[in-house]
Amino acid sequence: MSFLTHLFPSHYYLDATSEVAFRHYIVQSTKNTMQRLVLLCVVLLVLFNLIDMSLGDNWFSLNNLTRLGIVLLLLIFLPCSFKLSAATYTQSWLALCALVIVLLNVTFYAAAQYFGKLGEGGPMVVAIALTAIPIFNVQQKILLWLLLLACLAFLKYCTATDTGWSVFYLSITILLCASWQRQLDILLRSQFKAVRLETQKAETDQLTGLFNRRSFEQRLQQKLQSLTPDQQLSLGLLDIDFFKRYNDHYGHLDGDLILVHISRLLSQDPNVLVVRFGGEEFILVEQHSSEQPPTLLSIPQQLFAQAHPHSQSPFGVVTASLGVVTIPYPAAHYSSSELMQLADSLLYRAKEQGRNQVQQQYITKQQDMAKQP
Structure with a gap:
């Protein structure tokens, strides 16, 4: 046979x-x-x-x-x-x-x-x-x-x-x-x-196996266009706290291992699009019900619970800061640059307020984008 x-x-x-x-x-x-x-x-x-x-x-x-x-x-x-x-x-x-x-x-x-x-x-x-x-x-x-x-x-x-x-x-x-x-x-x-x-x-990061920046734009547009009236889309920009200190103290090989561990954590939910944006930064995109918050909000807490040692961080373990912008349906008219700019501003706010946390912003209308920090 x-x-x-x-x-x-x-x-x-x-x-x-x-x-x-x-x-x-x-x-x-x-x-x-x-x-x-x-x-x-x-x-x-x-x-x-x-x-x-x-x-x-x-x-x-x-x-x-x-x-x-x-x-x-x-x-x-x-x-x-x-x-x-x-x-x-x-x-x-x-x-x-x-x-x-x-x-x-x-x-x-x-x-x-x-x-x-x-x-x-x-x-x-x-x-x-x-x-x-x-x-x-x-x-x-x-x-x-x-x-x-x-x-x-x-x-x-x-x-x-x-x-x-x-x-x-x-x-x-x-x-x-x-x-x-x-x-x-x-x-x-x-x-x-x-x-x-x-x-x-060409579309994946060699170290982590995640999608890279090159493939991000097309996949984001697909998610924006496929959003349904009962859904919202959340885009997050995540940065590992004090990662340069980690590399300087533990070496770049251990730094690469941490990136791999975090990539696995981020990829646990198949409904979340994960992109390595560069260095220690990751983009997270999730379509979720309007009645429920995005699951990616819990990622900094999950990373903290894994307790990867980081003696050069005030937290003692590897942590991450996350800025998340959430938009409603319809979303096809939003541009990736607008969403990324706002997520970056929210990430910067999370770092200013102590790191190891999430800053989220709901956008009700496209005109509100210009009013955000």
Whole structure:
């Protein structure tokens, strides 16, 4: 069973979460390609009809009518597909392709009746054309290829159609295409994995593993825009008290360990976006209910309770000061610079008033921003 699983890269090459992200990425990045492929198929099908009619076939023959039916299906479904989610998009196209394959086999049957024999080229072209569809992985294409092969076998063994060597050549074509598609699946996932890794490196702090300043702006805007009427957003700026003294006394290696410990503390709540702003400063962003205070207000107290020794601090342990600005819905019109400036002012006030504490400010209207210290 594991051997069969290993044949399909979508089952083993990436973890489950990354595989979902990859499929979403493939759908979003290839929609224009799908559109061009559909239009190309439409043009080819119409061209085949014109050629057949120029050779004496009636426009209302089974062959031509089936092709026109496929053209209508594709043109109707194409604009509708852009409104579908990534998962539904793939499954819908898979179902449509299966229907098109059945209809194409009707054209094979009609062509064989008209010419007296079915040539090998038609089914092979369909098999190769399926390989060009970018949103399907190897197992999905195998299902479509097997459907094509089953339909062709039906024509061969259940009707009087002379299929010649079509079944044999189609089988060979499917094996070759499946092997090529598996390698392509691996290559695409490898490329996605590498790009994602580089993106993570660019967006995360090397020491703590937290998001860095570079990735902060986009993520803050996402939270501001996703805020709901029953929520508030709190942005906090946290600074470790007397951290320079700590580094001078204990050394920078121990200082790095403290940064790692504090990063783990800040990351305990998955609902809080944590960013290392630089040095010993961290940004905290939390969406929370309007009825409840943000959980990040308790962080200085939690850090004090961990009791990391700091002989150069008047508190005797490592502590932190925190400035928090809280804004209501709607929040999309607030800028990160405004929020950061106010949080920095509140942090400065916390330091002035003795450190190891939180200073919070609620903003009821955007005009109030200018009135704050």
